[in-house]
Amino acid sequence: MSRDTRWKALLELLAAEGGLDVDDAAHRLGVSPATIRRDFDTLAERRMLVRTRGGALPHGVGYDLPLRHKSARRAEEKQRIAHAVAALVRPGEALGLTGGTTTTAVAEALAARADLADGEVEGQALTVVTNALNIAYALTARPRFKTVLTGGVARPHSYELTGPLADGVLGQITLDTAVLGVGALDAAEGAATADEAEAGINRLLCARARRVVVAADSSKLGARAFARICPAEAVDILVTDTGADPEALADLRERGIDIRTV
Incomplete structure (x- = not known):
């Protein structure tokens, strides 16, 4: 097993279980405890986990895993969701995109659309407003x-710009559609994310858009996160995967959300 593969496996286990000890991780990955200790020490130096006596914990309350590692989680579902969301966007629209792995996949799907690249549409094919550097x-x-x-201050893990400079730009524009990547979507609590600064930017994108689309895999549904973005009633369309819990979907439909499963 290569180092990068081992690191990704460790971060995935941390995200799923909330903590690991050295001996258990070594047994599950089939390597020596000394190797795991070195991995934990290096990942802690990179602020990707918190080292503890005999093990490790996720970094931060919301486990702000860097994008390159988050993108491997539910990758197939995210690709299906991204292409479905991209298909909702009409040529010529002004589109807002928040940061995140699923919205990054949406951007890639939009870039691959032939009708937005080959000159079939006169003028600008699409205007994209984003606070995500990547x-x-x-x-x-x-x-x-x-x-x-x-504008704004860049967050190192999500590549998103936040703060008053970003607020100032978003207050001066209007959008046809805002596509949100969220940490959680619950019928009662609404859409949310782990970081309050990111939630504030996402909230502004919603307020400036005629249509709000949430792109979220099924693990986000019925969950809650620290910082609220908007109530469920503010979401027009949810695009998620077929693994979504039927009860959670029913609750969201009661809030008036048009749900697309792919």
């Missing part, structure tokens, strides 16, 4: 996309 970087190479990046 999304802006990926779309800037598309000449028929107008990419607007908010």
Whole structure:
């Protein structure tokens, strides 16, 4: 097992179980305890976990796992969701995209759409407003996309810009559609994420859009997170995977959400 594969496995186990001890991790990955200790020490130095006596804990309350590792979780579901969301976007729209692994996949799916790249539509094919550095970087190479990046302070794990500078830009624009990546979506508590600064930017995107689309895999449904983005009633469309709990979907439908499962 390569080092990168081992690190990804360790971070996945931490995310799922909330903590690991050295001996258990070594047994489950088939390596020596000394190797796991070195891995834990290195990942702790990179602020990807918190080292404890004899083991490790996730870094931060919300387990803010860097995108390159988060993207491997439920990857197939996220790709299906991303293509379904991208299909909802009409040429010529002004689109808001929050940061996150699923919204990054949405951006990639939009960039791959032939009708937005080959000149079938006159003028600008799409205007994308985002506070995510990685999304802006990926779309800037598309000449028929107008990419607007908010200002703000960059968060190292999610690549998202937050703060008053981002607020100022978003207060001056209007959007046709806002696509949100969320940490949780609950019928009673609404859409939420682990970080209050990111939630504030997402809330502004919702307020400036005529239509709000949440792109979330089934593990996010019926869950709760620290910082609220918007009530469930503010969401127009939810795109999720077929593994979603029927009861959670029924509760969300009662809030008036149009649900698409893929």
